[in-house]
Amino acid sequence: MFFARRFSRSLALASLTVALSGCARDAAPTHDAITDDFGDSLVVGAAPNRIVSLNPTTTELLFAIGAGPRVVGRTSYDIYPAEVLAVPDIGPGLRPNVEAVLATHPDLVLLYASADNRDAAMRLRASGVSTAAYKIDRIADMARVTLLLGRLTGDTTSARRTVDSVHATLDRVRRETSTLPHPTVFWPLWETPLLSVGGGSFLNELIDIAGGRNVFAELPQPSPAVTFEELLRRDPDVILSGPKARLRLIADARWKTLRAVRENHVLVIDTTMINGPSARVGTSAVSLARLLHAGAKF
Amino acid sequence: MIAGVMIGTLRLSVLDVVNGVLGIGAPIPVSVVRILRLPRVLLAALVGAGLGAAGAALQGATRNKLAEPYLLGVSGGAAVGAVLASAFHAPVALVPVAGFAGALVAVALTLLVARASGGRGDARVVLMAGVVVGAFANAVIMVALANADASAVRGALWWMMGSVAEASWVQVRALALFVAIGIGALLALGRAIDVLALGDDTAAGLGVDVTRVSLGVYIAGALLAAGTVSAAGLVGFVGLLVPHLVRLAGARTHRAIIGAAALAGAALVVCADLIARVAMPPAELPLGAVTALIGVPFFLALLRRLA
Numbered sequence: 001m002f003f004a005r006r007f008s009r010s011l012a013l014a015s016l017t018v019a020l021s022g023c024a025r026d027a028a029p030t031h032d033a034i035t036d037d038f039g040d041s042l043v044v045g046a047a048p049n050r051i052v053s054l055n056p057t058t059t060e061l062l063f064a065i066g067a068g069p070r071v072v073g074r075t076s077y078d079i080y081p082a083e084v085l086a087v088p089d090i091g092p093g094l095r096p097n098v099e100a101v102l103a104t105h106p107d108l109v110l111l112y113a114s115a116d117n118r119d120a121a122m123r124l125r126a127s128g129v130s131t132a133a134y135k136i137d138r139i140a141d142m143a144r145v146t147l148l149l150g151r152l153t154g155d156t157t158s159a160r161r162t163v164d165s166v167h168a169t170l171d172r173v174r175r176e177t178s179t180l181p182h183p184t185v186f187w188p189l190w191e192t193p194l195l196s197v198g199g200g201s202f203l204n205e206l207i208d209i210a211g212g213r214n215v216f217a218e219l220p221q222p223s224p225a226v227t228f229e230e231l232l233r234r235d236p237d238v239i240l241s242g243p244k245a246r247l248r249l250i251a252d253a254r255w256k257t258l259r260a261v262r263e264n265h266v267l268v269i270d271t272t273m274i275n276g277p278s279a280r281v282g283t284s285a286v287s288l289a290r291l292l293h294a295g296a297k298f
Numbered sequence: 299m300i301a302g303v304m305i306g307t308l309r310l311s312v313l314d315v316v317n318g319v320l321g322i323g324a325p326i327p328v329s330v331v332r333i334l335r336l337p338r339v340l341l342a343a344l345v346g347a348g349l350g351a352a353g354a355a356l357q358g359a360t361r362n363k364l365a366e367p368y369l370l371g372v373s374g375g376a377a378v379g380a381v382l383a384s385a386f387h388a389p390v391a392l393v394p395v396a397g398f399a400g401a402l403v404a405v406a407l408t409l410l411v412a413r414a415s416g417g418r419g420d421a422r423v424v425l426m427a428g429v430v431v432g433a434f435a436n437a438v439i440m441v442a443l444a445n446a447d448a449s450a451v452r453g454a455l456w457w458m459m460g461s462v463a464e465a466s467w468v469q470v471r472a473l474a475l476f477v478a479i480g481i482g483a484l485l486a487l488g489r490a491i492d493v494l495a496l497g498d499d500t501a502a503g504l505g506v507d508v509t510r511v512s513l514g515v516y517i518a519g520a521l522l523a524a525g526t527v528s529a530a531g532l533v534g535f536v537g538l539l540v541p542h543l544v545r546l547a548g549a550r551t552h553r554a555i556i557g558a559a560a561l562a563g564a565a566l567v568v569c570a571d572l573i574a575r576v577a578m579p580p581a582e583l584p585l586g587a588v589t590a591l592i593g594v595p596f597f598l599a600l601l602r603r604l605a
Contacts, residue, residue: 076447226581227575253466
């Protein structure tokens with residue numbers, strides 16, 4: 001009889017626990033829901049193990065916070081870090097092939113939040129896959145999304161550390177270049193038509209932080225089209241370009257009319273980081289500062 | 299008079315630079331602007347001359363007032379060449395060459411299709427063959443662009459909208475030679491085209507080899523158009539409109555029409571380029587867009603006059 005009472009008490013206790021945990025499970029979603037940049041909400045459940053990242057910037061951020069091994073799909077444009085090349089290429093990040101994505105059996109898909117991707121996001125959700133879309137265009141977005149990715153992957157410490165480290169570097173560069181003279185900079189993103197880094201791009205923020213002044217900073221778009229004659233009028237001190245583009249520019253009769261080309265101030269930058277602000281913005285700022293302020297130490 | 303307008307516009311550009319009227323006020327050495335402006339204006343003039351002459355000759359030879367230089371699949375073929383070059387990330391210098399090659403292939407295809415349909419000398423058959431080849435070219439372009447990345451698409455679209463922004467003296471010299479030969483050939487055929495205008499049978503009766511002359515005009519016209527396309531992309535409406543204007547102004551014989559159309563075409567495209575440059579600073583409008591925008595009201599006015 002003693003055993004019977006204990007048994008029934010244990011049973012009661014057990015059922016109570018089960019009932020309570022059931023309540024707790026129902027309560028959890030409202031606390032741990034994330035809203036993505038499409039306005040859709042996503043439940044933070046168990047950490048995902050098979051992540052498809054359809055945006056080079058989110059891929060870089062995932063690797064930066066240590067979630068690289070969990071990435072099972074990437075876009076054709078994802079080339080950094082080197083380990084990502086071993087991950088299967090699912091195709092383009094805009095208007096992705098939903099079936100190809102689903103074939104990798106993902107438990108989380110990250111998209112770039114452009115109107116082109118709304119359809120894919122909807123269809124992935126309808127197939128039961130957790131999907132989040134983010135626009136990572138400015139440096140502030142990098143911090144926001146890194147922390148969100150930390151929550152989603154269950155590793156907020158690593159995410160916080162990454163963000164803090166990048167911010168520390170950026171602040172240091174800004175401080176150290178604030179006392180140096182600011183050269184005017186032109187950064188062509190494309191030649192035909194001539195597109196410049198504009199005020200809306202994180203690259204403009206980088207130029208600011210590194211102690212330069214973008215000659216087209218007052219244009220609000222991220223990559224506005226500009227005319228060559230306008231460029232000539234603004235007469236930048238420095239032109240930034242990739243290594244191959246530089247060889248073309250310095251040999252071209254039109255570009256040689258610019259003072260920066262004649263004075264050999266066409267400087268080479270790493271163009272693999274121009275896709276979007278990833279965890280590399282810190283080191284990019286340092287490299288850019290070194291380029292713009294030759295001789296100064298960072 | 300038309301030549302005066304053209305030279306006037308040219309002078310206007312340089313003078314304006316010196317006076318800073320065109321919004322480029324700062325002290326820019328005139329020699330510097332000569333590297334940017336002069337090749338550009340000359341290239342625009344050559345493109346206009348080539349298109350005007352080709353349009354005039356083709357309208358005469360096909361006896362169709364709506365004929366224009368891009369007729370024989372030239373625009374479609376050139377676009378295919380340029381788009382494929384962009385999609386495969388060929389070096390930028392190769393895009394015009396690819397455009398030219400594409401245009402040649404398309405023209406050859408058109409003439410082959412026309413011959414296979416039994417009427418190489420028959421203008422209507424040739425025109426329809428051109429439409430068929432153009433439609434095929436559009437399909438190819440759509441497939442190429444659907445699978446290309448964003449930068450290739452943007453580069454291809456920009457090229458298709460037409461521009462003389464990247465004019466260089468090398469291009470000007472090459473096109474000048476091309477246009478001179480092309481217009482020369484068309485002028486030489488001018489008299490024969492006059493006779494063609496009377497109708498195929500009448501012309502044959504008067505001793506003109508209809509097939510050969512027509513072919514000569516198609517090929518010379520298409521080559522001229524292909525040359526302009528490779529230098530400046532697709533610049534529409536010029537070849538269609540200018541012959542009409544010139545005929546309205548009183549030119550009668552085809553030699554006069556072709557010659558005057560060349561001059562008027564040059565003036566028109568130089569003006570269009572000016573507008574493209576100053577309309578929306580600091581960006582630049584595509585040349586093809588400006589010629590279309592100018593062309594449409596002109597053409598409407600023309601239609602009202604004809605009606």
